[in-house]
Amino acid sequence: xxxxxxxxxxxxxxxxxxxxxxxxxxxxxxxxxxxxxxxxxxxxxxxxxxxxxxxxxxxxxxxxxxxxxxxxxxxxxxxxxxxxxxxxxxxxxxxxxxxxxxxxxxxxxxxxxxxxxxxxxxxxxxxxxxxxxxxxxxxxxxxxxxxxxxxxxxxxxxxxxxxxxxx
Amino acid sequence: xxxxxxxxxxxxxxxxxxxxxxxxxxxxxxxxxxxxxxxxxxxxxxxxxxxxxxxxxxxxxxxxxxxxxxxxxxxxxxxxxxxxxxxxxxxxxxxxxxxxxxxxxxxxxxxxxxxxxxxxxxxxxxxxxxxxxxxxxxxxxxxxxxxxxxxxxxxxxxxxxxxxxxxxxxxxxxxxxxx
Numbered sequence: 633x634x635x636x637x638x639x640x641x642x643x644x645x646x647x648x649x650x651x652x653x654x655x656x657x658x659x660x661x662x663x664x665x666x667x668x669x670x671x672x673x674x675x676x677x678x679x680x681x682x683x684x685x686x687x688x689x690x691x692x693x694x695x696x697x698x699x700x701x702x703x704x705x706x707x708x709x710x711x712x713x714x715x716x717x718x719x720x721x722x723x724x725x726x727x728x729x730x731x732x733x734x735x736x737x738x739x740x741x742x743x744x745x746x747x748x749x750x751x752x753x754x755x756x757x758x759x760x761x762x763x764x765x766x767x768x769x770x771x772x773x774x775x776x777x778x779x780x781x782x783x784x785x786x787x788x789x790x791x792x793x794x795x796x797x798x799x
Numbered sequence: 800x801x802x803x804x805x806x807x808x809x810x811x812x813x814x815x816x817x818x819x820x821x822x823x824x825x826x827x828x829x830x831x832x833x834x835x836x837x838x839x840x841x842x843x844x845x846x847x848x849x850x851x852x853x854x855x856x857x858x859x860x861x862x863x864x865x866x867x868x869x870x871x872x873x874x875x876x877x878x879x880x881x882x883x884x885x886x887x888x889x890x891x892x893x894x895x896x897x898x899x900x901x902x903x904x905x906x907x908x909x910x911x912x913x914x915x916x917x918x919x920x921x922x923x924x925x926x927x928x929x930x931x932x933x934x935x936x937x938x939x940x941x942x943x944x945x946x947x948x949x950x951x952x953x954x955x956x957x958x959x960x961x962x963x964x965x966x967x968x969x970x971x972x973x974x975x976x977x978x
Contacts, residue, residue: 726974729976739973
């Protein structure tokens with residue numbers, strides 16, 4: 633149980649591909665808990681991926697239930713080990729910001745409907761269907777597992793990339 | 800560090816960017832924000848750059864001469880201190896798509912309303928598409944809305960122009976999300 637510092641780009645860890653979890657042991661559960669603690673500590677951000685706290689394993693947590701855009705449509709706290717998107721459709725554009733790339737936001741277009749398969753912290757295999765903001769948040773966090781930042785997905789820097797307004 | 804805005808326009812061909820940036824690099828300039836695009840048959844570059852010593856156009860000496868000799872038009876604006884940094888832009892980001900058969904006044908009529916309502920246009924692109932017989936004008940605007948302004952408000956403001964000019968206008972807010 634610990635709040636861990638969020639790594640900031642250009643930390644090289646953020647550009648690496650995280651390894652699959654082979655065995656769901658207590659070290660994995662500890663990572664899940666650290667991610668939850670870190671997410672809540674960061675003013676209840678909507679998600680954190682393990683590489684953002686310096687752990688190169690395929691684990692993310694997402695919870696959009698506390699946010700304005702996601703509170704009507706969500707699965708609550710999702711603790712995802714080895715998450716895999718198995719279906720996607722539709723398209724939505726949001727101006728994304730990332731805790732690892734402070735002060736900038738950029739327009740990113742992503743599918744707005746996904747089906748994602750993952751193992752939860754108890755070892756249960758789960759498949760959920762997410763839409764809207766929750767779908768975007770999950771995809772943003774999953775990108776971190778492949779060393780992708782939202783900067784890899786903005787289509788144009790023209791004005792796509794803005795300094796974010798101060799918190 | 801002194802800052803400048805440099806604009807370069809000329810008939811499009813491969814190699815303009817390398818020709819320009821090689822000169823700027825050799826002069827010891829730092830490029831900050833820039834936007835370069837094909838407009839019609841022209842390639843247009845707008846660059847904000849800094850230099851530790853240069854203070855005015857004369858400082859650059861004959862550096863831009865090779866560009867002018869290859870038929871590129873060069874203009875340099877000396878920025879006042881602080882002119883290189885963007886002021887904080889608040890408010891929701893909104894995309895406005897406008898299109899219809901080409902006629903005079905589309906850009907002006909839309910911009911006039913947005914200006915009156917204190918909407919800050921942060922990006923605007925227009926393109927003439929379609930065929931010669933049926934030209935279609937397309938404009939895409941990105942703008943920052945004043946506090947409290949909603950999508951419906953912008954739609955309402957633009958509705959009279961939509962009817963007047965027989966053009967299509969769609970407005971959509973791009974939600975800003977912290978992830």
